[in-house]
Amino acid sequence: MAVSSTQVQFDSLFGLFTYLAFAVGIVVFTFMIYLIVRYREKASSRQPKDTPILGKQPQSRGHVRTVLLTLTLSTIIIVPLIVGSFGAVDSLLSPPQQVCQGCAIEVTAHQFYWQFTYDNGTMPYNTNNILRVPMGQNIRLSVTSADVFHDFGIIGYDIKTDAIPGRTNIIWFYPDSPGNFTIQCFELCGSGHAFMKGTLMVMTYSSYRAWYNTTVVH
Amino acid sequence: MGEQLRAIARKWLYTTNHKEVGILYLITSIFLFVAAGVLALTMRTQLSAPGNTLLAADIYNQFVTVHGLLMIFWVLSPLAFGFANFIIPLQLGARDLAFPRLNAMSFWFFLFSGVMMILSFFFGAAPDLGWTLYSPQTATLFTPTIGFNLGAGALILMTVSITMSSVNFLVTMLKMRAPGLKLRYMSAFSWAILITIFMMLYAFPSFLAAVVLLYVDRAFGTVYFSSIQGGSLLWDNVFWFFGHPEVYIVLFPALGIIADVIPTFARRPLHGAKYVIGSMVVVAMLSFAVWGHHMFVTGIGIVSTKLYTVTTIAISLPFDVMIISLIETLGMSKLRLKAPALFALGAVANFIVGGITGVFLASVALDYSLRGTYFVVAHFHYLMVGASIIGLIGGLYYWFPKITGRMYNEKLAKIHFVISMIGFQILYFPMFILLDMPRRVVTYTPDTGWGLLNLTATLGGFIFGGAQLLLFYNLYRSSRVGPPSGPNPWEAWTLEWALPSPPPPHDFDVIPTFLADGSIRFGSGPGLPNGSSHSGEIGYPNGSSTHDGNSSLHFVNAKRPLFTASRRAQSLADSDGFRSIHLLPRFDYWKARKPSTG
Numbered sequence: 001m002a003v004s005s006t007q008v009q010f011d012s013l014f015g016l017f018t019y020l021a022f023a024v025g026i027v028v029f030t031f032m033i034y035l036i037v038r039y040r041e042k043a044s045s046r047q048p049k050d051t052p053i054l055g056k057q058p059q060s061r062g063h064v065r066t067v068l069l070t071l072t073l074s075t076i077i078i079v080p081l082i083v084g085s086f087g088a089v090d091s092l093l094s095p096p097q098q099v100c101q102g103c104a105i106e107v108t109a110h111q112f113y114w115q116f117t118y119d120n121g122t123m124p125y126n127t128n129n130i131l132r133v134p135m136g137q138n139i140r141l142s143v144t145s146a147d148v149f150h151d152f153g154i155i156g157y158d159i160k161t162d163a164i165p166g167r168t169n170i171i172w173f174y175p176d177s178p179g180n181f182t183i184q185c186f187e188l189c190g191s192g193h194a195f196m197k198g199t200l201m202v203m204t205y206s207s208y209r210a211w212y213n214t215t216v217v218h
Numbered sequence: 219m220g221e222q223l224r225a226i227a228r229k230w231l232y233t234t235n236h237k238e239v240g241i242l243y244l245i246t247s248i249f250l251f252v253a254a255g256v257l258a259l260t261m262r263t264q265l266s267a268p269g270n271t272l273l274a275a276d277i278y279n280q281f282v283t284v285h286g287l288l289m290i291f292w293v294l295s296p297l298a299f300g301f302a303n304f305i306i307p308l309q310l311g312a313r314d315l316a317f318p319r320l321n322a323m324s325f326w327f328f329l330f331s332g333v334m335m336i337l338s339f340f341f342g343a344a345p346d347l348g349w350t351l352y353s354p355q356t357a358t359l360f361t362p363t364i365g366f367n368l369g370a371g372a373l374i375l376m377t378v379s380i381t382m383s384s385v386n387f388l389v390t391m392l393k394m395r396a397p398g399l400k401l402r403y404m405s406a407f408s409w410a411i412l413i414t415i416f417m418m419l420y421a422f423p424s425f426l427a428a429v430v431l432l433y434v435d436r437a438f439g440t441v442y443f444s445s446i447q448g449g450s451l452l453w454d455n456v457f458w459f460f461g462h463p464e465v466y467i468v469l470f471p472a473l474g475i476i477a478d479v480i481p482t483f484a485r486r487p488l489h490g491a492k493y494v495i496g497s498m499v500v501v502a503m504l505s506f507a508v509w510g511h512h513m514f515v516t517g518i519g520i521v522s523t524k525l526y527t528v529t530t531i532a533i534s535l536p537f538d539v540m541i542i543s544l545i546e547t548l549g550m551s552k553l554r555l556k557a558p559a560l561f562a563l564g565a566v567a568n569f570i571v572g573g574i575t576g577v578f579l580a581s582v583a584l585d586y587s588l589r590g591t592y593f594v595v596a597h598f599h600y601l602m603v604g605a606s607i608i609g610l611i612g613g614l615y616y617w618f619p620k621i622t623g624r625m626y627n628e629k630l631a632k633i634h635f636v637i638s639m640i641g642f643q644i645l646y647f648p649m650f651i652l653l654d655m656p657r658r659v660v661t662y663t664p665d666t667g668w669g670l671l672n673l674t675a676t677l678g679g680f681i682f683g684g685a686q687l688l689l690f691y692n693l694y695r696s697s698r699v700g701p702p703s704g705p706n707p708w709e710a711w712t713l714e715w716a717l718p719s720p721p722p723p724h725d726f727d728v729i730p731t732f733l734a735d736g737s738i739r740f741g742s743g744p745g746l747p748n749g750s751s752h753s754g755e756i757g758y759p760n761g762s763s764t765h766d767g768n769s770s771l772h773f774v775n776a777k778r779p780l781f782t783a784s785r786r787a788q789s790l791a792d793s794d795g796f797r798s799i800h801l802l803p804r805f806d807y808w809k810a811r812k813p814s815t816g
Contacts, residue, residue: 006586009583010583010584010586010587013581013583013584014578014584014587017577017578017581017584021574021575021577021578024574025570025571025574028541028542028545028570029567029570031545032545032548032563032566032567035545035546035548035549035551035553036548036553036555036563039484039548039549039550039551039552039553040553040554040555041552041553041554041555045552046552047485047552048485048486048550048551048552050486050487051485051486051552051709052481052482052485052486052487052710052711053709053711054706054709054710054711054712054715054716055711055716055737055738055739056711056736056737056738057403057711057735057736057737058481058487058488058491058711059487060487060491060492061486061487061488061489061490061491061547062488062489062490062491062493062543062546063490064493066489066490066542066543066546067490067493067539067543070538070539070542071535071538071539074534074535074538075535078531078532078534078535078577081531081577081581082527082528082531082581084581084583085527085581085582085583085584086524086527086583087583088583089520089523089524089527089582089583089586090520092583092586093520093523111360147354147360148352148354148355148360149352149353149354149355149450151515151589151590153589153590153656155654156654158586158587159586159587160515160586160587160589160590161515161517161586162515162516162517164450164451164516164517165354165446165449165450166445166446166447166448166449166450167450167451167516167517168517169515169516169517170517171586182666184656185656186589186590186591186656186657187348187352187590188279188282188347188348188352188657188658189347189355190279190346190347190355190360191274191275191276191279191346192275193275193279193658193659193660194275194656194659194660194661194662195275
């Protein structure tokens with residue numbers, strides 16, 4: 001069950017990579033193991049004619065055809081990977097211009113907590129580390145850092161961006177189902193790094209609105 | 219007894235002989251491998267169960283950082299360059315590196331910088347922010363300890379050592395090859411080292427600049443990297459411009475060893491040898507154009523991320539050529555599955571897994587999820603441990619007879635191989651499945667469900683680590699009581715195997731000459747050099763001859779006058795390919811031991 005748009009995208013692309021990886025891996029390993037088993041030294045082994053000997057340059061072996069074949073097959077495999085990646089990154093890096101009220105949130109990373117500021121200027125200190133978002137809306141996060149290099153990642157959403165002082169990186173997603181997800185820092189940022197967690201709370205639109213309206217406007 | 223010890227200490231402290239320096243490199247890096255490995259096993263123990271409290275977070279962070287720095291800078295490269303020191307002059311037909319004293323100096327810089335890095339633990343705290351040293355956490359504001367300054371100083375000294383070493387090898391390989399030895403006649407290992415040196419020459423200046431500026435930031439309060447205006451990304455760029463070639467710098471020597479070991483044991487030439495070398499050159503050049511994939515989610519813009527995706531995925535093409543050629547070498551062969559061959563093939567297998575998963579990380583879209591997770595950890599350990607370390611261990615077994623003159627215990631070595639490979643897979647494969655778990659966390663909560671996979675990895679870690687005790691025991695014991703190996707136990711073709719095992723201090727009594735067809739001739743006839751055969755049937759016994767029937771061949775590269783006025787000029791002439799040895803045979807030994815460094 002998909003939980004967000006980004007996760008759907010990740011899963012399909014990761015699936016493509018994984019299928020091709022297994023296909024290539026199985027072919028190459030089979031080839032290698034076959035050759036090892038077939039040509040390991042036995043009593044019946046034939047002495048190769050071109051065995052390199054000390055004091056002589058080894059004979060040249062192999063043909064450019066093999067190289068071209070390898071390169072052609074490899075290119076055929078990597079083209080869909082590049083095309084697929086481009087498609088996914090185009091959508092990941094084109095955040096929607098317009099999002100609903102309460103759906104554009106600033107994320108500021110601190111050693112060692114997350115601070116979420118809503119578009120009405122709300123900075124609910126009592127709910128530190130909890131990011132509430134409505135389901136079924138495009139959510140846009142502007143991520144930055146107040147001190148050192150952090151990385152904002154939502155486990156299960158398959159989405160991440162670096163939180164860098166002096167820079168703002170934008171990511172967006174579309175939550176499909178309600179629930180709680182773990183937000184965690186993915187770049188070593190100091191002694192509290194492992195505990196720099198937060199919660200992404202995906203609420204139904206109506207309960208989100210109810211919560212949003214209770215927040216104090218500064 | 220005391221006198222004897224002093225003599226031994228003097229020998230190893232004062233040595234400039236490339237073989238002895240090479241042994242010093244090998245032994246030192248093996249000790250540092252154990253040190254960094256113990257750090258790793260302690261971390262794995264900490265992670266074996268959720269909520270474990272064996273290590274405090276700040277200690278764990280220091281372990282993570284020093285483990286990475288030691289393994290990359292003080293284990294992988296020096297282990298490879300221990301072999302290079304010992305073997306490259308032998309393969310080139312040179313009596314030593316171009317600048318033997320500089321070579322000894324590189325070693326001592328390397329040793330003391332490594333000690334300095336370890337000492338940083340005892341000065342407040344060792345560096346504790348990952349081997350990538352991301353800014354601005356490196357600023358004094360966030361990391362006030364003196365230990366970090368010590369670590370940064372160690373990195374500077376280490377870079378000095380690497381720079382001296384690469385210049386030394388560059389001059390040696392380009393200027394001191396035996397007469398007639400063309401670059402294209404060089405073995406895959408020599409080529410790999412040559413390409414590695416070029417990468418070092420272009421990558422390390424960026425690193426040196428970065429670390430010096432970092433040190434200045436900390437010592438004098440400048441704001442090169444701590445500035446909020448782009449300091450973080452500046453570090454990212456200069457660091458990774460170095461950092462990506464660095465991963466090939468630690469990989470290529472092992473690849474070179476593999477590409478020499480597999481043909482030797484398959485009893486057939488390397489398939490498509492020139493394409494393998496060509497692919498290495500392509501990778502080396504392309505490696506300077508892929509660093510952006512380490513910065514995919516820093517927000518460097520959609521066009522550049524796409525470009526880096528293409529270059530990074532494209533760099534897999536030359537690797538495909540290398541791997542397929544290595545595998546095809548086995549075709550129609552007579553494969554002797556001795557320990558060096560097993561380790562070389564094991565390294566190829568791990569390399570395939572590490573390489574394929576590297577393509578995942580080359581995709582900017584997948585990086586939005588995989589960045590900073592254990593998937594990355596698994597990927598690069600498959601390459602750095604699975605391919606580099608396993609390949610270098612293959613090299614240890616391969617050249618052990620040459621270095622010590624004795625044969626290791628083959629059965630123990632095979633057991634070592636099997637346990638190592640199994641332990642390795644149990645250690646690192648589970649990490650591919652932990653693709654949600656952040657790297658470098660000291661602990662995790664039970665509800666994440668990561669406990670079982672981490673426990674498995676820890677078990678694998680102890681199996682892999684424990685297996686290395688077999689290696690150390692085998693090499694230590696065999697170096698004392700192993701049966702004599704003879705000059706060429708593997709029936710290999712490269713030049714070092716023409717010499718006695720271990721080679722005499724001056725290596726060659728007569729500098730070999732390479733003929734136009736690539737065959738090697740020692741003295742007046744083809745065949746083995748003296749030292750291994752005293753019969754005088756071929757070559758010259760012990761350099762006692764002052765006349766060479768084919769001496770004109772030796773002067774092919776001579777660019778200097780035949781008779782030189784001073785020893786200094788004599789030695790310079792030597793490095794230009796002009797071999798004075800036939801005129802001054804008695805200075806052989808003296809020159810090999812105490813050369814002038816011009």
